[in-house]
Amino acid sequence: MLKLYYGSGACSFVPHVGLEAIKAASGEGFEAQPVKLHKGEQQTPEYLALNPLGLVPVLVVDGQALNQILAICDYLDRRFPQAGLLPVDSWARAQAISTFAWMNNTVHPTFTHIFRTQKFADDEAAQAEVRRKAKDTFRAQLERIQGITEKAAPYLLGNKLSFIDAYALVFLRWAGMAGIDPAGLPGYQAYVRNLAESPPVAAAIAREGIKLDTYQPK
């Protein structure tokens, strides 16, 4: 039995898409449990017992909790290889994980500096400076992802949907929330619009109740 704890529009979208692809490829279903991050549900004693870090995602497998996106996705891929969410060839897999790790350990925390700036500075002027610098850095990272999307066919790894496609979609939504106009990243935007029509991605979008266009000028 698989159960995913997710926050709507959060990074947990990455394993969420993976679970939808697994359901389509293998018939293995999952339970999806929303966690309202804006209401602090990730800090309840029940949730902290699952993940003491107070973060989504958590994947519960037969009653045991696993956290960290890379660990969850590696587990899902190894258990359900028929979904093809990561390459089988060792070198191609390592290259995919290289991009995946960069997204998780570099791009994602850059956005955290914009969205949850209070975690990084106490004083308001310092927070404004952290946010400004992180926005510039995030924008440059999105340009790099746009460069990767130029070779998408139609997915980042070729003809198979992978976890890194889902992460790329999450980042473009976050860009809009950070006041970065996705229209300024036209190749990236076109790739994401196309990706959103892939059935596993569309199913995760529908369950989370999110829209692609989040842009608000700031």
Ligand SMILES: N[C@@H](CCC(=O)N[C@@H](CS)C(=O)NCC(=O)O)C(=O)O
């Ligand atoms: N390194 C963690 C990052 C998880 C993370 O940052 N989750 C965010 C959502 S994108 C979260 O739960 N934030 C809630 C909070 O900060 O209170 C992973 O890979 O799972």
